[in-house]
Amino acid sequence: MINIQDVDTAKKELGRKLAGWRMACKLTQLDLARSIPSSRSTIAGVERGAQVVDRIFWSRCDTLLRAGGELAQAYRRFQELERRFQAERTAAAEQARWGNADAWSSRIAGSDNETQPDPGARRVAAGEPQIGGVPDDLPGVAFDDMRRRTLVKWGATAAAVAGMGSGRPSDGLTGRVGARDAERLSKAAVRLYGLDYRHGGDSLWQAAAAKVNDGYAMLEQGSYTGTVEGHLLKATGRVQMCAGWLAFDAGEQGVARTCFTDALALARQAGDREVETATLAYLALQANALGRPREASRFASAAENATSTVTGPPRLGAVPQLRKAIASALMADPSGTDTAIGRARRVLDRDGDKPTEQWCTFLSPAELDGIEGTCAVELGRAAQAQTLLEQAIAGYDDRYARNRALYRVRLARARLSAGAPDGAADAANEALDDLTGEVASWRVHAELQTVAHQLAAYPRIPAVAGFLARYPSVADHR
Structure with a gap:
């Protein structure tokens, strides 16, 4: 049986291979990111074993770094290991829930001969x-x-x-x-x-x-x-x-x-054009998170086109623009980022005070500040990023603790970029406050791991030392 430790070890080994070939070519993480294209934070996450991006990324890295197929082959081996792990985990879960196939078949056959109760009663009984x-x-x-x-x-x-x-x-x-x-x-x-x-x-x-x-x-x-x-x-x-x-x-x-x-x-x-628009925007969000900004831009454009053909919930039109803004920032396109953010703000100025559906309520001035601040981090605008992210954090209460934690982590990144590790540690510690409450989010943990890795270079700063002492207990409980 393959366990999660085997997968984590393979992921870290894959990241080490990428780092080794990159350094052999005397490229920085930013150099490689600009050539793929991707983001520096994505390259850092991959090299630490915190994330694995898609086949196209590894193919491009293999070609760019002249790895002779080693990186592409290593990625395929990791994919196969992860596929087997997921298959074994799924099979174990199904076995625990359903037992063997014969028992399951008997269960279904038996249920076909029973008188079916009221749907509501069935849900309680089940x-x-x-x-x-x-x-x-x-x-x-x-x-x-x-x-x-x-x-x-x-x-x-x-x-x-x-x-x-x-x-x-x-x-x-x-x-x-x-x-x-x-x-x-x-x-x-x-x-x-x-x-x-x-x-x-x-x-x-x-x-x-x-x-x-x-x-x-x-x-x-x-x-x-x-x-x-x-x-x-x-x-x-x-x-x-x-x-x-x-x-x-x-x-x-x-x-x-x-x-x-x-x-x-x-x-x-x-x-349902509203869900079509929202789902395309979610696909853009996922593509951005996985280091595929060009794909994200295509999904965001499709979402924008779907929005234009229907009168959806208030604020809906801003969502594709925010996905475009992040994609543009990841592709080092400040003009595209600023244009998309401007369009999103115009939508919110028009519709921000109107009631909307639950999945759209997160879209507030605080969220726009957070997204624009995130773009500023990726574009190297550290001062602007800090101001915007501080505004975003101040705009969120405990009802949006996950978003608040995410922007606290990104504020830590911005402060690190500005050469202020003590301030970064303060923001990271505040993110830990959210995570030790009831927040459980892969995105927050993955980005915080990057921050923790960078802060480890400043162990003698008291605020940093306090964060580094506290962080493992939170990371281990994820």
């Missing part, structure tokens, strides 16, 4: 996870036949269906399904978004996955009218989008990408 807590036995996302049949039925492309793994269906919600069932599904997504802003996705994504399975079960096994069918498609698309976002924030990037692809397919077939 032990449906309560929003805000995840039972220990809750499985991961089940890429099951119900989902496959639903997407095919509603015209999803082969690309959307391909790549979905096999799994076991969740306890089905059969019988009569009404508009209230679809409404409850939509409300579950609303509650999950609210909890995400406070706690981050690590503790929530599996609960969202269970709600997605409820949606597919109702679509495939339930009885409903044509009107309810439309409501169910939209509700399932929305909770699927939420599951993708939470999985992204939890660092489950493969799960997130599949969820976004499914949400996009459902949104298009249901005619």
Whole structure:
């Protein structure tokens, strides 16, 4: 059996190989980032083993650093190891939940002969996870036949269906399904978004996955009218989008990408242009986080085009612009960044005081300051970054603790760039305050690891020493 330590060790070894070839070519991390193109923070994260980006990145590095195929081959070996690890983990989870295939088949066969109770009663009897807590036995996302049949039925492309793994269906919600069932599904997504802003996705994504399975079960096994069918498609698309976002924030990037692809397919077939726009913007966000700014820019442009054809929730039009701003900054394009930020601010000036959907409520003046400050960090504008990020942090209370923690980490990066390690340690310590509360977010932990690595060069500064002494206990509990 492969364990997570094996994967982590392989990831670090892959990063060391990249660092070795880069230094052999006498390039800095910034030099390499500009040539890929990527960001310096992404190169640093890869070399530390904190993240692994895609095949195109490694192919370009191999060519640029004249590694003769060594880096590309090392990446393929790591991919295979990670694939086997994920397959073993999924198989173990399925075995724990369902037992062997014969037992599962008997269970399904037996259920077909039973009289089906009311849908609401079934959910209670099945032990449906309560929003805000995840039972220990809750499985991961089940890429099951119900989902496959639903997407095919509603015209999803082969690309959307391909790549979905096999799994076991969740306890089905059969019988009569009404508009209230679809409404409850939509409300579950609303509650999950609210909890995400406070706690981050690590503790929530599996609960969202269970709600997605409820949606597919109702679509495939339930009885409903044509009107309810439309409501169910939209509700399932929305909770699927939420599951993708939470999985992204939890660092489950493969799960997130599949969820976004499914949400996009459902949104298009249901005619839900709002979810189509939002999902494309999420795909842009993920591409930026994984060091693929050109891909992010393409997704953001597609989201912008979708927004222009529908009157969506207030603030919706700002989201693609923020994704474009980050992508432009990662590609060292200050003009593109400033243009996109300006457009986003105009949307918020127009719509910022209007009620909006839960997934859009994070988009406030504080968030725009945080995104612009993030862009300034990537563009080397340390003074501007500090001012903007301080404003962003001041604009968030405990309801948005995850966002606040993220911008505290980025403020630490800005202060390090400005040559102020003591101030960086203060910001990083404040981020730890959030993380020792109830925030669990892959993004925050990954970026904080970069900061901790950089602060380790200043162990004699008291504030830094205090942070370095405190940081391992928080990192170990992730």
